[in-house]
Amino acid sequence: MRRNTLTAVAVVASAVVVAGWLLQEGVGRTDNAYLRVRVLQEVIDRVESSFVEEVEYDRLHESAIDGLFRDLGDPHSSLIPASSYENLRIRTEGEYGGIGLEVADRNGWVTVVSPIPNTPGARAGIRSGDQFFEIEGVPADTMVTDQAVEMLRGRPGTEVSVRMIRPGVDEPIPFTIERAEIQLRAVPFGVMLEHGIGYVPLQTFQAGSEREITTVLDSLREAEGARSLILDLRGNPGGLLDAGIAVSDLFLDVDLSIVETRGRASGQNETYSAKKPDTYPNLPIVVLVDRGSASASEIVAGALQDHDRAVIVGQRTFGKGSVQTLYRLTGGDVLRLTTARWYTPVGRSIHRDSQRGVETDGQSFGISGELVTPGDVSEHPEFSSMGGRILYGGGGITPDLFVVSETLSAEETEAVGRVFRQASAFNIALFNYAVSYIHDHPELEVGYTLSDEDLDMFFETLRESTAEVDEAAFIAGARFIRYHLEREIALQAWGDSGVFEQSRKYDEELASAVELLRGISTQDDLIEAVEQARQSRKP
Template structure:
């Protein structure tokens, strides 16, 4: 009886003591926060009132806010002043034009991730990886993405002068862009390749992405297509719901598509497929590259995690963070990173996380003009797909089969960089020659080729337009010039689909995808074929998983040099 009476008393006493301790701890923390706020206000007051030169108090507060946010080391978090936010809101709701460039912060610059095909930026010759140096005379250094976009937008038909930095060049390249209304289809065209293989490029995850993709694949299946190559290269992302919708076309009902993890209320969530797969069983290869970002990575990661597709290309961009807008006093807005994306098996998409692998050992220039980040040995954490297939994590999505695009030699790269110094004039000459060539060849066939005579004619156009290109540069850059001359002619004569069909023979990544998917009847056979390719990511991931397991178990006592015989 005595024990029964004492036990409740001890519990009550412990609760009372702990409650008092927590109460005191809470008061102490509140006092500490109050003291810190008071300390900050005292510093602001002294600086505003006593500094040797007059200081704007509002600017002091703004500098403090900027310092706080920059200290987070997150390029996607920023303070948006009321006037800036209102201007952006008004312009995005009105009839305003742009220059057709998808931009993201990278390495302290507002960097072009993807020029929209046919847009002013792409037409002028701006490439992925270029960064803004000036926009209409305003230095771009220190600008956040919203401020840069605000300067680039304007009335359709009006010009905007920009200077662009480019890897490998010391001096910026000047361009004059004419703003235009940018209208972009998610799926610009479809193409039946050899046999029963279909090809669909998905350029952006806009409001109609799922519907356009479904219609595209349905049309190909009506032509007898049974295997699909889905091209997400250069796709910068877009709407989350469209990324989920596209994934739902291929994975089972209830399968996890993506997960967010954050500390704030409502920031951690899981998004599952809510419909059955429309294209169940169809073997799929997904093409990805360093410009595949955000929703593209969500789709690629989910299909890879669920063993639904084989990925071919290069590691994706690694834009795996979620930003939320918080209204502040006087109409100001805080854009704050509040969560990160994770694939169904828990791989982080974001390159910013601490265990992310370095972006690249070095960069090369592709025949297309794109900058290619060349990864060396993959030192990344190991994961397993839902079926137990080895995968690699660490930020960005590593494809199952890594294939670099056709890259330029050292001599070719130097010559092409010399062409870049001519800015938009070189690309303007390409366009002018292409239009003239098409007019002179009314019966032009898609299999045309540019020979010595055409190259000489283009050289004449460069001279007439006073584009300074030396004979040595022209000779070293001949392969690059020939590729872009043929593509420009094909696009102008036959549209984007024609440009694709004409240049497909140079696409090493697509060629590998066709080779991989040809002849397989099931997704299981496709993934097995991908694993058998020398240097496949699956084999690298398997080795990483074995090493990780060995480290987790610790050293084998039988081989420990310090143990007794």
């Protein structure tokens, strides 16, 4: 027995010596992944147990992961907690089980911002401004929005009971609502404009976006005689790569390239092309873009511009020329990792280097609050479209026709900045006043204008919600405030289509697109028109 024990000890000792030799000679420290993980864990354990101040163990792991992503220098790579992944899934797939209410925290209550049309919540009679008093018998006054949303969602066909506080009603109103599958729409509406122009806004790129465009556009053409199209991608942050390809495929002939992806892994190197003929071959198209147009929006704009299938009007886009892949991890978390860059059909990269920041020379702010930058192309590389037009790469999609929206003066910009020191209070007051205004003006119609007296009443509403209101700044920023208050009232009264109609008088980009398409019957005529417009705007 003793001999066996000694033999075992000798074997272990020998193994330790050999293993140590292998670590030193055969496997370099930097290549030993197991050792690096052990060292990281030892550091976390020692910090958790011995640091002079108490620290949260889970937060140490999160900090280590955050540091990794910081070193990558890529704002689009991140770890998505399992608790947040469902919201991402809903945004990309566009459906969930629930009652169809957009909610937010207002004055400490979970409040209905707007019911989604044709959903159980809207059909039950729940209105904008209603506040949750109870959900399934649980008091809602201590709930945060995420908790309320989790209780409202559920399997289609099941019921949820709520009690709602409504302005002007003494007692909470009870509702029992049957959940259904909620389809979030990428195309909220479509409308005919003058001169036979169809207008279609696309808010996101999710599964089925191309079908929504087809449904709305076919209706505009067949029922109302649309002869040309304005596709509005302003403020569209993108979404699924496949959806961007599918939307582009609607307007390009079979086998025409849409986008090329290039990455380190062989599976990330791919050229995507149209799979079917142009669905709308005789339809001249203007695409509206701005700094909020990103990712899949830029794929569509770039592909149609490269093939001379559309002209691009507005401002330079965001410049997100990368592709992210989602990887499910242990425990349900999801790794979102940039795995490729993408290029337009003529080889343009429009990716904006996040380290360079945003150009600030000559910038101003539009009446909607967006940053407006000059259309300088001197530092952007030149490319040629398939038809020989000059295009530009680098830092976003450069429009064929730059259009600057209505801008604020320096004095107005400074005043708005002072008002927005109380941004949260301002937004809450905006919503509350809109709900009250609609209640007090049942005869309200699209195209109304708020009076100075209306603004004075809104100022009183704002002052009641916060102790610090700069009256001089409010007066100086009245044009900006009136614009946003009119939009909020229109949103609560008539939804997205009402906001569009109410805001047209401020929309320089839309007006320019309409003017370009006036009397145009072919895409070639439209390209000639945009060139003439560009020449006429040169100093």
